[in-house]
Amino acid sequence: MLKARFVIWMCWVHIFVLCCPTPGQTSLTEFTIRDELELARKFDVMIETYFPVVEDVEISGYVRDLVDRLALTMPPQPFPLKVTVVRHGAMNAFASAAGHITVFTGLIANLHSEDELASVLAHELAHVSERHIAKAIEKSKIIGVGTMLGMLAGVLIGSQTRGETGEALALGSLAGSQALQLQYSRQNEAEADQYGVDFLVAAGFNPLGITAAFERIRKLQWIAGGGGVPSYLTTHPGMNERIGAMEERIARLPEEVRTRSTDNSRFLRAKAMSQAWHTDARSALAVFRAAKDMPACLAHLGEAIAYSRQQQTENARQSFALAMQCNGADPLWQREYGRFAFEFGRLEDAFSALHTAVLKRPRDLLALFFYARAGVEKGDVATGIDALNRVLKEVPRDAEVLEYLGRFQAAQGDHLNAHLNFAKAMAYRRQFARYAYHVRQAEGLALTEAQREAISAVQQEVAEYRQILGLPSE
Numbered sequence: 280m281l282k283a284r285f286v287i288w289m290c291w292v293h294i295f296v297l298c299c300p301t302p303g304q305t306s307l308t309e310f311t312i313r314d315e316l317e318l319a320r321k322f323d324v325m326i327e328t329y330f331p332v333v334e335d336v337e338i339s340g341y342v343r344d345l346v347d348r349l350a351l352t353m354p355p356q357p358f359p360l361k362v363t364v365v366r367h368g369a370m371n372a373f374a375s376a377a378g379h380i381t382v383f384t385g386l387i388a389n390l391h392s393e394d395e396l397a398s399v400l401a402h403e404l405a406h407v408s409e410r411h412i413a414k415a416i417e418k419s420k421i422i423g424v425g426t427m428l429g430m431l432a433g434v435l436i437g438s439q440t441r442g443e444t445g446e447a448l449a450l451g452s453l454a455g456s457q458a459l460q461l462q463y464s465r466q467n468e469a470e471a472d473q474y475g476v477d478f479l480v481a482a483g484f485n486p487l488g489i490t491a492a493f494e495r496i497r498k499l500q501w502i503a504g505g506g507g508v509p510s511y512l513t514t515h516p517g518m519n520e521r522i523g524a525m526e527e528r529i530a531r532l533p534e535e536v537r538t539r540s541t542d543n544s545r546f547l548r549a550k551a552m553s554q555a556w557h558t559d560a561r562s563a564l565a566v567f568r569a570a571k572d573m574p575a576c577l578a579h580l581g582e583a584i585a586y587s588r589q590q591q592t593e594n595a596r597q598s599f600a601l602a603m604q605c606n607g608a609d610p611l612w613q614r615e616y617g618r619f620a621f622e623f624g625r626l627e628d629a630f631s632a633l634h635t636a637v638l639k640r641p642r643d644l645l646a647l648f649f650y651a652r653a654g655v656e657k658g659d660v661a662t663g664i665d666a667l668n669r670v671l672k673e674v675p676r677d678a679e680v681l682e683y684l685g686r687f688q689a690a691q692g693d694h695l696n697a698h699l700n701f702a703k704a705m706a707y708r709r710q711f712a713r714y715a716y717h718v719r720q721a722e723g724l725a726l727t728e729a730q731r732e733a734i735s736a737v738q739q740e741v742a743e744y745r746q747i748l749g750l751p752s753e
């Protein structure tokens with residue numbers, strides 16, 4: 280309980296760190312586009328720090344494609360839209376500043392169709408296009424920014440106390456609900472519902488997805504993910520009226536819009552990966568063994584992953600054999616089989632599957648990461664380093680990738696860069712004593728001006744990171 284209160288209090292401290300302009304820099308009433316971008320960038324760093332970010336092309340790549348498709352129907356926006364998927368069991372998604380949208384894996388795992396997922400995204404995009412958050416921030420900077428961080432705090436507490444008593448969770452939901460009631464008015468929601476349906480229809484989805492999704496979120500909010508974190512919908516008054524109003528609007532749409540059928544194949548893959556990797560392995564196994572509403576071959580793949588996560592190697596091997604038999608040429612199947620083979624010591628099989636997966640889909644960061652590791656195990660360190668650098672271009676603050684890169688560089692005798700990457704990895708794990716140790720080691724090895732500059736660039740990057748998190752500088 281005390282701990283939970285402390286987390287909230289910490290976040291409210293961050294609000295001031297983030298929001299209050301230096302006197303003379305910005306006027307108190309004007310929330311500029313630049314302010315909004317800066318806030319969004321900092322908010323993203325906080326999300327990345329407190330939630331595991333999911334960079335699976337099958338999940339985040341798919342959600343980004345849906346958002347892109349919806350965005351084509353929106354009026355021009357001052358910011359590029361940005362989507363982050365995070366690993367969390369709650370059925371939730373929210374828009375923050377500057378067109379940034381965060382989607383929880385629990386939402387994808389518990390919805391039933393692409394129309395439903397697109398509906399929730401369209402609703403959030405409508406909050407973005409109507410600039411509801413920016414307007415709230417403009418009205419009152421402190422409440423606006425605090426609202427966003429308070430929401431984060433509410434969810435954070437839920438995720439950090441998973442499996443413990445319900446007390447802290449209840450507090451978390453309270454924080455979330457109070458924050459959200461501040462954030463969106465009924466009028467905001469009515470607008471988002473209305474424009475959300477417009478975007479959906481214009482982008483070619485079946486708008487009935489929206490009422491189905493809202494009903495499902497309302498029903499499942501307390502069981503999803505076991506986290507008990509409330510969805511953004513529950514915190515808003517008048518859900519019945521909102522659903523009723525949307526049903527009426529949709530009923531007036533042309534017959535051919537209401538009877539549109541959407542291809543769910545990519546949705547089902549994203550859902551299966553969210554369930555297989557981002558829910559607990561036991562319930563995942565139960566889902567795939569029941570294999571309801573999903574292609575049999577995808578169920579074999581999900582079952583294989585769930586078995587491997589439970590270290591049931593022989594069962595996993597049998598399920599992978601079935602899965603590869605029915606769809607072995609698909610890069611997702613190859614990646615997952617490659618990961619499994621690598622984890623369980625079948626290096627040649629792993630390398631060949633991952634190599635094919637990477638060739639077919641060069642932007643699959645997970646495939647690249649395991650391909651790099653399998654390559655290094657086989658003795659090709661240079662290719663491994665190259666592959667990890669490609670991964671880090673997309674996820675520059677991923678501590679695990681930084682740590683592997685450091686290891687590979689050390690194996691090649693590049694100790695200075697190895698220490699620098701270890702230093703960054705430790706900083707992003709918020710282990711600052713270890714960070715300082717690796718920086719000192721790097722400093723001891725630096726001979727040239729360029730090397731000293733590389734070290735100070737890392738120090739600057741980490742100092743800024745600490746500042747965003749509200750941690751005192753060294």
Ligand SMILES: [Zn+2]
Binds near residue numbers: 402406463468471
């Ligand atoms: Zn809303």
